[in-house]
Amino acid sequence: MSESLHEWLSGAYRAAVERNPERRDAFRRSSGDPLQPLYADLNGRTDTLGFPGEFPFTRGIQPTMYRGRLWTMRQYAGQGDAETSNERYRFLLDQGQTGLSVAFDLPTQIGYDSDHLMATGEVGKVGVAIDSIEDMRTLFREIPLDKVTTSMTINSTASILLALYIAVGEEQGVERSQLGGTVQNDILKEYVARGTYIYPPGPSIRLITDIFDFCAREVPRWNTISVSGYHMREAGCTAAQEVGFTLAHAIGYIEAALAAGQEFDRIGQQVSFFFACHSNFLEEVAKFRAARRLWARITRDRFHSNNPRAQTLRFHTQTGGATLTAQQPDNNVIRTTLQALAAVFGGTQSLHTNSLDEALGLPSQHAVEVALRTQQIVAFESGAADVVDPLGGSFYVEELTDAIEAEAAQYIDKIDALGGAVTAIEASYQQREITDAAYKLQMEYEKEAEAAKGTAQPGAVGRVKVGVNRFITNEESDAEIVRVDPAVGARQSERLERFRAARDGDAAQAAVDRIQQAAAGTENLMPFIIEAVKAQVTLGEIADSLRTVWGEQREAVVV
Amino acid sequence: MADRKIRVLVAKPGLDGHDRGAKVVARALRDAGMEVIYTGIRQTPHMIGEAALQEDVDVVGLSILSGAHLELFPAVIEACRDRGVAPENTLFFCGGIIPEDDIPALSDLGFRAVFGPGASTNDIVEFVREHVKAPA
Numbered sequence: 116m117s118e119s120l121h122e123w124l125s126g127a128y129r130a131a132v133e134r135n136p137e138r139r140d141a142f143r144r145s146s147g148d149p150l151q152p153l154y155a156d157l158n159g160r161t162d163t164l165g166f167p168g169e170f171p172f173t174r175g176i177q178p179t180m181y182r183g184r185l186w187t188m189r190q191y192a193g194q195g196d197a198e199t200s201n202e203r204y205r206f207l208l209d210q211g212q213t214g215l216s217v218a219f220d221l222p223t224q225i226g227y228d229s230d231h232l233m234a235t236g237e238v239g240k241v242g243v244a245i246d247s248i249e250d251m252r253t254l255f256r257e258i259p260l261d262k263v264t265t266s267m268t269i270n271s272t273a274s275i276l277l278a279l280y281i282a283v284g285e286e287q288g289v290e291r292s293q294l295g296g297t298v299q300n301d302i303l304k305e306y307v308a309r310g311t312y313i314y315p316p317g318p319s320i321r322l323i324t325d326i327f328d329f330c331a332r333e334v335p336r337w338n339t340i341s342v343s344g345y346h347m348r349e350a351g352c353t354a355a356q357e358v359g360f361t362l363a364h365a366i367g368y369i370e371a372a373l374a375a376g377q378e379f380d381r382i383g384q385q386v387s388f389f390f391a392c393h394s395n396f397l398e399e400v401a402k403f404r405a406a407r408r409l410w411a412r413i414t415r416d417r418f419h420s421n422n423p424r425a426q427t428l429r430f431h432t433q434t435g436g437a438t439l440t441a442q443q444p445d446n447n448v449i450r451t452t453l454q455a456l457a458a459v460f461g462g463t464q465s466l467h468t469n470s471l472d473e474a475l476g477l478p479s480q481h482a483v484e485v486a487l488r489t490q491q492i493v494a495f496e497s498g499a500a501d502v503v504d505p506l507g508g509s510f511y512v513e514e515l516t517d518a519i520e521a522e523a524a525q526y527i528d529k530i531d532a533l534g535g536a537v538t539a540i541e542a543s544y545q546q547r548e549i550t551d552a553a554y555k556l557q558m559e560y561e562k563e564a565e566a567a568k569g570t571a572q573p574g575a576v577g578r579v580k581v582g583v584n585r586f587i588t589n590e591e592s593d594a595e596i597v598r599v600d601p602a603v604g605a606r607q608s609e610r611l612e613r614f615r616a617a618r619d620g621d622a623a624q625a626a627v628d629r630i631q632q633a634a635a636g637t638e639n640l641m642p643f644i645i646e647a648v649k650a651q652v653t654l655g656e657i658a659d660s661l662r663t664v665w666g667e668q669r670e671a672v673v674v
Numbered sequence: 675m676a677d678r679k680i681r682v683l684v685a686k687p688g689l690d691g692h693d694r695g696a697k698v699v700a701r702a703l704r705d706a707g708m709e710v711i712y713t714g715i716r717q718t719p720h721m722i723g724e725a726a727l728q729e730d731v732d733v734v735g736l737s738i739l740s741g742a743h744l745e746l747f748p749a750v751i752e753a754c755r756d757r758g759v760a761p762e763n764t765l766f767f768c769g770g771i772i773p774e775d776d777i778p779a780l781s782d783l784g785f786r787a788v789f790g791p792g793a794s795t796n797d798i799v800e801f802v803r804e805h806v807k808a809p810a
Binding site: 227233234235311349350437439440474475476553554557560561564584592599601 | 688689690691692693694697698700701702704710712713714715716718740741742744745746749771773774775790791792794795796
């Protein structure tokens with residue numbers, strides 16, 4: 116039977132407020148009239164919508180949502196060496212950012228030390244270079260790991276970075292059970308779209324399920340995975356494909372964990388998600404609501420869960436990097452604002468807003484500040500955070516939510532029929548779908564560019580990108596280009612040489628040997644990797660030791 | 675020349691996995707009737723040089739978004755040149771997140787065009803047709 120709004124307000128909602136008071140005694144209109152926490156027309160839609168904090172979580176994962184606590188403002192940052200990035204993190208925390216998000220450089224993400232030949236030119240470029248426990252210690256200097264939560268965009272080397280984080284936490288006197296944060300740890304979308312894989316799928320997924328099991332026992336506040344649609348969307352897929360592929364990948368991980376003897380309700384609570392937010396405002400709002408409801412249904416029907424904590428889809432959002440333009444870059448502030456607002460109406464748990472100059476290069480400090488201020492304006496000035504799920508009940512938004520959920524479910528069925536996420540990837544299914552969608556979109560933009568030469572109204576023929584195929588101005592770019600110090604690679608290599616010379620070489624070798632023995636068997640690898648980083652084995656050495664046992668994945672090229 | 679399709683190598687040097695642009699350009703050139711070989715990601719300069727030689731290409735297009743172009747592109751040109759594939763006999767172009775200030779250095783290396791975000795594939799196709807070198 117459907118619960119009435121009155122019953123919910125006096126029941127679940129009141130209980131939630133008693134547990135955790137809201138940010139204010141009352142949220143008010145400009146006239147001073149107080150707002151209800153939730154507006155609802157219960158005319159028959161209760162079962163598909165539910166109340167906030169209740170199955171199927173369409174309207175949000177908590178009863179009070181942002182009235183209780185705002186989303187975490189978490190700007191992805193990192194460049195150069197650990198010292199430079201540490202300064203940037205402390206600046207962001209000083210500016211009111213509420214969580215850290217670490218960007219690693221590509222060698223760190225692909226398991227090469229900074230002095231490896233494959234690392235040439237890439238050290239410190241797209242993120243911070245981390246080779247050893249020494250770098251990790253510097254990265255979090257004067258940042259208390261029991262006070263901040265840290266998200267790390269790290270996948271094939273996630274075990275190593277998590278081990279380093281645990282080790283540095285211990286040096287700061289913080290128990291691993293107190294650490295909060297996330298490792299992205301989503302290898303499937305790396306094969307599909309992002310490209311930082313090392314090993315073949317089998318052993319890669321074992322590393323992931325080892326993290327699930329280890330953290331369920333020892334690091335209970337950690338999000339063991341952030342199953343990501345973001346990069347597939349950035350690579351060109353549609354909103355429904357983003358939801359469908361992401362949840363299909365999540366199913367793949369859960370099924371692998373179940374096959375390894377783990378229980379869903381135990382590990383499912385530490386699973387989180389990551390989506391993009393692009394510019395079609397209401398479609399994006401609907402997408403987040405659809406994803407939440409579809410995942411809740413999957414956990415119930417497929418994994419037989421009735422644990423609300425394991426049923427809820429908790430997610431991070433980043434605004435759409437691929438939607439930004441190099442032309443008229445100031446316009447990107449507006450795009451990002453729309454996208455941030457959609458993510459908030461969609462009920463995100465944390466948010467990164469892109470900087471206006473990211474189509475030109477690395478963001479400048481000024482641009483990063485504007486991006487963070489954008490979130491703060493949405494949070495404190497727009498009123499969007501004062502009521503739970505304010506767009507819920509809109510005929511259009513609810514229809515779109517239903518449609519995206521149904522379309523995403525069809526993609527999951529298709530992937531099931533192909534034999535599951537890994538088999539579908541091996542058949543290049545997701546890759547082909549994304550490549551096709553990206554090409555189609557590009558052709559729409561180009562059709563518009565052609566149309567702009569004639570008399571057609573903007574948007575009548577193709578798709579408009581303001582400043583690119585319509586409304587073009589000839590401008591001189593005066594953007595300040597941020598560059599990574601080119602000496603960082605050489606400095607990092609010298610640091611490594613000193614680090615390796617000073618350590619106990621036999622102890623390091625013994626730790627590597629133990630990892631290799633464990634990798635050849637079935638034991639959980641996490642304790643061995645933690646032991647190795649403490650024995651001052653470098654990131655590249657650990658990755659190499661596993662390459663020797665498992666081999667490397669090669670790309671099946673799809674155009 | 676009339677019978678032979680223009681042969682293009684599209685390559686991604688370095689560790690960067692952002693291949694959306696490279697794939698869109700590869701497909702657009704193919705749709706325009708050219709023979710396109712796309713290498714996939716994570717190519718070393720040596721691998722790109724070998725592919726350019728083996729595939730006997732008229733055009734080499736490089737894509738990079740990690741910011742490592744000033745380090746990696748000279749090495750790619752050198753590896754190609756070592757195998758007789760040089761800007762003097764082959765059309766080189768590139769694209770990605772490349773600051774305007776870097777374009778003169780890339781021109782000096784032999785790149786005839788740099789395409790940034792928002793570039794149209796029509797323009798790229800036209801550019802290739804117009805500038806592709808006649809066979810020696």
